[in-house]
Every structure is written in structure tokens, then in C-alpha cells.
Amino acid sequence: MLCHWLSLICIGAAALCAQDTKPDRAALRADLEPALNFEALPSGDTPGGWSGGPPGTIFAETKIVHGGRGAARIERTAASANEFSSITKSIPIDFSGSTIELRGYLRTEDVSGFAGLWMREDGDTPTLAFDNMGNRQLKGTTDWASYSIKLPLVAEASKLFIGVLVLGTGKAWADDLELLVDGKPVWDLPQGKPPETTVIGRDHQFDKGSGIVVPQLSSAQIENLTTLGKVWGFLKYHHPKVTSGEHHWDYDLFRVVPSILAASDRTAANAIFVHWIDDLGPITPCNPCAKLDAGKDLNVTPDLGWISDKSALGPELSQRLRAIYENRAPNQQFFVSMAPKIGNPVFKHELEYSDVKLPDFGFQLLALYRFWNIVEYWSPNRDIIGEYWNRVLTDFIPRVSLAKDDDSYKRELMALITRLHDGHANLWNALDARPPVGKCQIPVNLRFVENAPVITGFTVASDPPADLKVGDVITELDGVPAHQLIESWLPYYAGSNDAARMRDIGYFFTRGDCGDAAVGIRRQNTDLKVTVKRSAPSHVDRAKHDLPGPTFRLLSKDVAYLKLSTVKADDCPHYVEQAAGTKGLIIDIRNYPSEFVVFALGQLLVSVDTPFALFTEGDLSNPGAFHWGDRESLSPQKPHYSGKIIVLVDESSLSQAEYTAMAFRSALGAIVVGSTTSGADGNVSPFTLPGGLHTMISGLGVFYPDKKPTQRIGIKADVDAKPTIAGIRAGRDEVLEQAIRQIVGEKVPLEEIEKLAKHEGP
DSSP states (O other): OOOOOHHHOOOOOHHOOOOOOOOOOOHHHHHHHHOOOOOOOTTTTTTTOOOEEEETSEEEESSSSSSSSOOOEEOOOTSSSSSSEEEEEEEOSSSSSSSSEEEOOOOHHHHHSEEEEEEEEEESSSOOOEEOSSOOOOOOEEEEEEEEEEEEETTTOOEEEEEEESSSSEEEEEEEEEETTEEEEESSOOOOOOOOOHHHHHTTTTTTTOOOOOOOOHHHHHHHHHHHHHHHHHHHOOOOHHHHOOOOHHHHHHHHHHHHHHHHHHHHHHHHHHHHHTTTOOOOOSOOOOOOOOTTTTTEEEOOOOOOOOHHHHHHHHHHHHHHHHHHOOOOOOEEEETTOOOOOOEEOOHHHHHHOOOOOHHHHHHHHHHHHHHHHOOOTTSSSOHHHHHHHHHHHHHHHHHHHHHHHHHHHHHHHHOOOOOOOOOTTTGGSSSSSSSSBSSSSEEEEEEEEEEEEOOOOOOOTTTTTTOHHHETTTTTTTTHHHHHHHGGOOSSHHHHHHHHHHTTTTTTEEEEEEEEEEETTTTEEEEEEEOOOOOOOOOOOSSSSOEEEEESSSSEEESSSSSSGGGGHHHHHHHTTEEEEEEESOOOOSOOOOHHHHTTTTTTOOOEEEEEEEOOTTTTOOEEEEEEEEEEOOOOOOOOEEEOOOTTTTHHHHHHHHHHHTTOOOEEOOOOOOOSEEEEEEEETTTEEEEEEEOOOETTTTSSSTTTOOOOOOOOOOOOOHHTTTOOOHHHHHHHHHHOOTSHHHHHHHHHHOOOOO
């Protein structure tokens, strides 16, 4: 299970340091070795041989080094631009191998988010493989230590980006990096990988824009464009001339759109579709042909009844589409593959067109068609979207294609993505365009409690706003009632359920222009109006509600506590040994696990083989079909914890956190305490949209062993427990208190429970 943002801090470095030439090995070593050791002469403040940014955050270092005379330093404050800074270098992948490794030394000081090495492989499709050490949570202050990240060398990759990043605030140093392929320095490898040229690399007709200008759309045009979107997507994943990669299918769309716009009615448009399909060439009878086995392992069937609708398509178009479907080649896809050993879709050759100048009707229409059809054919949760997906396509054709500027285009795509109801889906690198907009925020943590936006803490601990207190309810901002703001923002906030959407609104609720903000608050039963300053936000990990302090502790002789936000997989046996003899172990997953511990810890909680999850996977031969896969199980290992297991969850529990909760709940007698989780489980499948926009979908269907779903529903608590406004004002953790009560019993006085939850007990 992958967290969405870890996969999508995919630094947009391509424009910074693209290298299209292929240096010989001596030249590559002469360029790369001094850069990796930071011994090259700097260019201004920037380490020699590197680029990156934002300006004022990356520096060539000569005082604090690991070896030699130089190092790199990244330094961020609350006033630094963007959420992260990185140094970046790229080289062509003109070599072969199985594994590529970036290794080096890092040192940190007061890093609030995380620091890490990062590496990314690109081809026709960006981000074929990526890692940034985000799941290792290298933060705070650490001395020099060696770190390594590895990626499989993807056959289709043609360019490698490497670097170092810091998310949030603080300082990090890097030195003595190495770049190895199968253990050998990259410059020692022979040039043995010719570039793979596809039709995408040869067809450049619309590189500068689609050239399609449409001031407005009639109802007939919208109807015909709806059919075009469905036919274009069907052909993309079924026609052998497209699934074999013989057509630049994005550009073929631009070639047919003008004719469809000019069609006088549905009949005229259908005739154009027939001619378009015939121009692709005759369909050779398949041998063998792909077949859909509607047996017991089929969970979702393709929604293709429309291709037989002769009243809408006309007999000729319907016949063409049915013939294509019946003669589709098995397992042949150009734009999608399945991740090895996992089974979620991997979207290939989906260009991001980051240089296209918007507005552009054609590219904006392409964005809608691409997203809609990826969901239609490759979302394992298509049957539980809760929307009539065909109507969504029709509704958004004018909204997306006619958006007048870059920001409105982004917001319309956000509104489209919201209709999917998938917490993994968003425009992850364009959230600044989502309302409320602005560079600054009031330095508070905000959470919706009892359906109200409540201040739960401050992001600037040393100097919090004097006029605001923990437990204050925000009733209005700059004269606008809070409920009106929420109502206007909700259409742009994607999420699998309301709990997740309100969580995200809470994160950005106070964002706006820098400077004074008028805030209405309710404190106890008193309404007040105060003026506070919005300032540049510091990075604060608001997506967790666990206890501050150590990863593991004994709250009493009977109660052990373990939080997963800082858990270490290698330490799981030690945690269990420390918990031995307690009556119960509370595993706090009101967070995102710092490491994947489903099996490392889960297998210490069960005494027999225990199934806990079931997946569904897509079918390359039958786009839109999803089949049941194998069950995931925990096998018992030593040391075994024999006490009661209590798992804590809430709206901050997302994706891997939910999968982990599923696993631990399967232990005999384990119970879940808390409230609705985010309802977005399964490995993510990222892809790009025109304008350089990054999104994704949940790529695997995740179910309980009895085939009950988790998507949108989340992990339901066995014992409901939520914070209250009164509890927040009193500094209580009422969810943890309920978990403790499940272990120690109802007879223990509330005052003792509160002390244990605050770790003030024995």
C-alpha cells in the first residue's frame, strides 16, 4: 500500500537539467564523479554540476563535510518557497542492468518534514520508477550516516534523475554520493541500450498546441463529444492498431475533433466515427482471441453494453465496435501494463504535455477523456463510485474543455476528480489552485470535531497567536461564515468519504493572503472576533493524532502502547518483548506508518495462519474486468504477543494505514477503536494529465476475506470513539482513553484512565 504524496513528490526536474546527448564513458565519469563527491567548482551558491531550487535554499558547503573539501547543503525556513527543496542531476539511461542504486551520506539539523536521497526514471511516461526515502522519516537532527535507495532498472526508461531533498523546514547536508548499477559505477558500464523509439517520439504535429479553438459548445456538440470520448477510449484499449502502439492516439484525437465539432447531428457524427475507424485499417481475425471468463473469480464486468446500442450509434458504428471487441488481441496493451507481483495498472506513454500553453481546447478535452477512460477501464472500484459515470463525462465536457485559464482548468479537473470519490485521486502537484488560495495560513492545526472546525494546536509552538486558544471553534473568516466557506470549497475536495474530505478542508481552512485575518470564534458559550496574522506555513505533520514522544512505552504495568508513525520494522520483536506480560497492547494507527510492518508485526500477533485481505486485479485482455486474486494471510512467528490487541484509527488513517489495521484486526480477539478511516486502500497507480499535472487512482481493489469492501467505507470501528470539543479544551485524548478502558475494564475511575492516556500514571 502506498501513500499518495510519497509517490508524488516527483520533483519536476526534467526542465531543469535535461541532457539529450549521450557522453562517452570517460566524459560521463569526468562530469559525474566530482559532482557526486561535491568537489566540482560551484556555480554561484549551487554545488557544481547540480541544479535545483527554489533559490536561496541550496548551497555549496565547505565547512561541514563528510569527506574531501565540499558537500551540499539544503536549508529551509518557514519563509522558503514551495514545500520542499532539492538538488537535481540527470543522466541518460544508455546502459543495461537490473538494479540501480544511489548511495551516499546525509546529515540533518531540525528537519521538520523529512530529508532523503531521491531517484526517478523517466521514459515516454514520467515517473516509471521513483523513491525519495519518504517512508524512512529521516527528520530532526542526525549525524552523518550512510543511506541507500534502489530501483529496478525499467526497460522503457531513457533518463535518470537523482538528487537530495528536504521537505518542510530545517537543514540537511549530503556528501560522497555513489551511483551504481548492479554494484558497478555507472560510468564503468558499456553503452549497450539503444533508445526505444515509439510513434510518440516520431509524431510531433501538435507539440505546440492542438490548434482547436472553440468559444462555446452547443448541446448537439456536447452529445457528439460524449460519444467521441467513449469511442476514443474504447479504441485506445481494444483496437489492435492502437494497442500495438502504431498510433499517437492523443494526436489522432486532435485530428478527428474538428470534424466531430462540425457534424450537424448525431447521424453525421456517427458516419465520421465509422470513417475514422475504417482508416485505421482492417481488423485481422484474432488467433487466439481474448475471451472473458465470467466464472466465479470475476468481481466486476466491463460496462460495454453501449457498443450494441444501434439506436444511439447507428448499425454501422455499432457493428465496427463489436467486431473490434470480438477480435481483440489477448494481453496486448500499449498504454497500460500490470505491476509485476502486485497487479495494479501501470500507465505508460501518457505524456504530461507540460509545455503546452493553456487554454487549449484540444489538450483540455484530452485531459478529461484520459482521466474518464482510465477510471472506466482500470479502476477496480468503478462499481462503487456512487456517480453515473457516463453523465459525469457529459457534464464535464464544457467545464473542462472551455476553462479559460490555467487555474480554472485545474479547478475543473479537481471537481471532476472529486466525483470519483477516491482518496488517492487528486491533482497532487497543483493543490495551490484549490480554494482557499493564498501563500499564508493562520498558524493553527484545525480539525473537524462535532462537525465544527476546532483549533487543536498551533504550528508555531514558540509564539502562538495570543488571541486564539486550543478548543476554539472558528465560526467565520474575513466576515464569511464558516459553513458558507465549506459549502463553496467542498466540490473541489476529493476523498473517498466525508471524513477524509473534511480532514483535508481542515488542513487548508485558514489559507489566504498574507497579513491580518479577521476571525470569528466561539469559546465555551461566548462568540468573539479577533484579528490574527496569516504567515508562511511551516511544515507540520498534521496527519496524525497519536501520542507525542517515544514509539513504544508502557502506560502502566497492564497497558502497552505502540504508535506506527515512527515504527521500525526491525524493532517489532523488541516491541513485543517489552509488551510481554501486559494485559493489552494498543497499536495507534491514527497516522501513516513510517515503515511497512503488516507482516513484521502482524505475524507476532497471530497464533495460527490468519487471512486478512483479498484483492481484485484488472485484466489486460478484458479492460474493465476485475478478477478476485489470492488472499493475504499472516503466519505466526515468535515472539508472540498473547494479550488483547486494540487498534486505534480515525480519518487520518489512509491507505497503508488502513491495510495495516485490517491485518492487525484479524488477530484473535483484536478490536478496532475510533472512527471512520479515509476509505482509500490499495496500491496507487499514478499518471499525468496535460499541463504537467499529476494524479492517480487506487489501483487494487481491497476487500476483507469474506469479500466485503473497504474502499469508500474505510475500516469500521468495533467501538466508536471520537474526540469532543470539551475533551480537546481539557487536553484529553478520548479515543486513547476508550482503548485503555477496553483493557483495564469499566471499574477503573475516569481520572485514572485520563492519567494513563496522558502517560501520567505509574
